[in-house]
Amino acid sequence: MNTMTTIMAVVLSVIAIVSATGKLRKMPPVMESMAHVGVKPNQIPVLAYLEIAGAVGILIGIAYPMLAFISAGALMLYFVGAVIAHIRIKDKFKDFAPALFLAVLFGYLAYLVPTGF
Numbered sequence: 001m002n003t004m005t006t007i008m009a010v011v012l013s014v015i016a017i018v019s020a021t022g023k024l025r026k027m028p029p030v031m032e033s034m035a036h037v038g039v040k041p042n043q044i045p046v047l048a049y050l051e052i053a054g055a056v057g058i059l060i061g062i063a064y065p066m067l068a069f070i071s072a073g074a075l076m077l078y079f080v081g082a083v084i085a086h087i088r089i090k091d092k093f094k095d096f097a098p099a100l101f102l103a104v105l106f107g108y109l110a111y112l113v114p115t116g117f
Contacts, residue, residue, distance in 0.1 A: 005112045009058050009068060012109055015102065016055035016075060023048035037085040050078060058109070065113050072110035079103035 022030040023044050034044055054075040061068020079102045086096035 005109070006062055008105075008109055008112070009062055009072075012072075012075075012102075012105055013055035013058045016051045016058075020048040020051035020055070023051075037082075037089060037091075039085075047078075051075070054078065061113070069110055069113045072106050072113060076103050076106035076110055079106060 023034070026044075031041075031044070034047075035041075039047070054071045057071025057074070058068050061071055079099045082099035083096045083103060086099065
């Protein structure tokens with residue numbers, strides 16, 4: 001991985017960990033958003049740990065690029081699922097734009113890792 005890809009990997013990992021922290025701390029805006037899209041309270045910690053696992057996989061993947069590729073792809077699918085959850089309940093674009101943006105960024109990271117850029 002080159003310097004730019006490494007920086008992107010670290011920044012996106014931090015974003016995923018911050019997102020997971022909001023879920024694990026049961027912050028009211030996060031809990032409301034999750035309930036709004038139909039996520040049950042007992043599923044929220046599982047989603048948070050999946051985000052953490054993906055972030056850790058990306059960070060370890062700095063040394064092992066295949067792991068970064070798999071982890072970034074998994075987090076891309078995670079956020080695509082979030083977008084689908086919002087679209088399913090007919091939310092406005094502004095409600096799912098952050099998840100869509102993160103899905104695109106994680107997908108781009110997954111693309112960059114094997115190409116070496």
